[in-house]
Amino acid sequence: MNDVTWRVEAHSAKSSGIQQEGRLSIPAGGRRRQMLSIRMDHFHGNADLTLSAHAGPYADRVSRS
Numbered sequence: 001m002n003d004v005t006w007r008v009e010a011h012s013a014k015s016s017g018i019q020q021e022g023r024l025s026i027p028a029g030g031r032r033r034q035m036l037s038i039r040m041d042h043f044h045g046n047a048d049l050t051l052s053a054h055a056g057p058y059a060d061r062v063s064r065s
Helices: none
Strands: 002-012 015-026 048-055 058-064
Touching: none
Parallel strands: none
Antiparallel strands: 002 015, 002 048, 048 058
């Protein structure tokens, strides 16, 4: 099993943002989908969202506005 560490960050001009982190295990050569709830209290508008993950020597980062 390989440990995967993930992190979600969301920020906007009107909010201080959120940060969530977690870990999960995936067997070598395996795949896994995980639903993440992202909630920014008392906020209406656009936000920048970044999801990053790493496992061993591998890493990826995706950002959306």
